[in-house]
Amino acid sequence: MxxxxxxxxxxxxxxxxxxxxxxxxxxxxxxxxxxxGGLVEQAFSAAAQRLGVEPGSADHAEKLTYVRATMGESKISVFRHLFGDETLAQRANTAFEEAYGELVGAGHIxxxxxxxxxxxxxxxxxxxxxxxxxxxxxxxxxxxxxxxxxxxxxxxxxxxxxxxxxxxxxxxxxxxxxxxxxxxxxxxxxxxxxxxxxxxxxxxxxxxxxxxxxxxxxxxxxxxxxxxxxxxxxxxxxxxxxxxxx
The missing domain is CATH 3.40.50.1000 (HAD superfamily/HAD-like)
Structure with missing residues (x-):
């Protein structure tokens, strides 16, 4: 058959x-x-600043553009691309999750x-x-x-x-x-x-x-x-x- x-x-x-x-x-x-309400970008900026990326700098703008382009991707993967080093990526991811969680807790969702x-x-x-x-x-x-x-x-x-x-x-x-x-x-x-x-x-x-x-x-x-x-x-x-x- x-x-x-x-x-x-x-x-x-x-x-x-x-x-x-x-x-x-x-x-x-x-x-x-x-x-x-754009909390991803706010939390990213907080995390990036903690790792020494100055708000308003060319580096910050370039990284934020990548974050916008990769919305939906696993956040740790995004930070691995942006910072290269695994330790830095983990630090950035932790800072991002903390910042996002605080914003969620404040009712911005x-x-x-x-x-x-x-x-x-x-x-x-x-x-x-x-x-x-x-x-x-x-x-x-x-x-x-x-x-x-x-x-x-x-x-x-x-x-x-x-x-x-x-x-x-x-x-x-x-x-x-x-x-x-x-x-x-x-x-x-x-x-x-x-x-x-x-x-x-x-x-x-x-x-x-x-x-x-x-x-x-x-x-x-x-x-x-x-x-x-x-x-x-x-x-x-x-x-x-x-x-x-x-």
């Missing part, structure tokens, strides 16, 4: 009807479900409009939802606590939980393996606001990779890095999946 037309029940992709239902949704946090409702709708539709971030676990937990989101989703992931951060697919695949919610990667939807979110989704094999326009990168950047759909915000994601029969 021609294997291309196999009806093996364990095959996650039906060759006759290749549209797979979405069973697992992996959502980014800052810029996608969470509004942080909020859910993006419709984000919580979107998550609740996705779950009510029978989908498993995971939240992922490029921050360290301590910062992710501080954000979740500040929003009262500790029990909002089935799983939360940071780079250390999965192996590598974005643009690698590790966090998406870790969610796939840990939740057991989907039969194959085509039953995953990934949503985020950065090109690195898109790359992570594409590299994981996710069936839908949705960019949202509430964060760091614009439509052209999201599409160029693999977005299958571009939405005004994550609030539109449940409707997209419903319309597409996914």
């Amino acid at each position: 021609n294997e291309a037309h196999s009806t093996n029940p364990i095959d996650p992709i039906d060759p006759i009807n290749p549209i797979n239902p979405i069973k697992l949704v992996v959502l980014d946090m800052a810029g996608t479900t969470v509004a942080d 909020a859910p993006l409009p419709g984000a919580r409702e979107a998550v609740e709708k996705l779950r009510a539709d029978g989908r498993t939802v995971a939240l992922s971030t490029g921050f360290a676990r301590v910062t992710q937990d501080a954000i979740l606590a500040a929003l009262g989101w500790q029990d909002l989703v089935e799983l939360t992931l940071c780079p250390a939980d999965a192996g590598r951060g974005r643009p690698y697919p590790d966090m998406v695949l870790a969610a796939f393996l840990r939740t057991g919610a989907a039969d194959g990667v085509r039953e995953i939807a990934v949503a985020g606001d950065t090109s690195y979110d898109m790359l992570s989704g594409v590299r994981s094999g996710a069936g839908i990779v949705a960019g949202v326009l509430t964060g760091a990168h614009d439509r052209d950047q999201l599409v160029a890095h693999g977005a299958t759909h571009v939405l005004g915000s994550v609030a539109e994601l449940p409707g997209l999946l419903a319309r597409e029969g996914r």
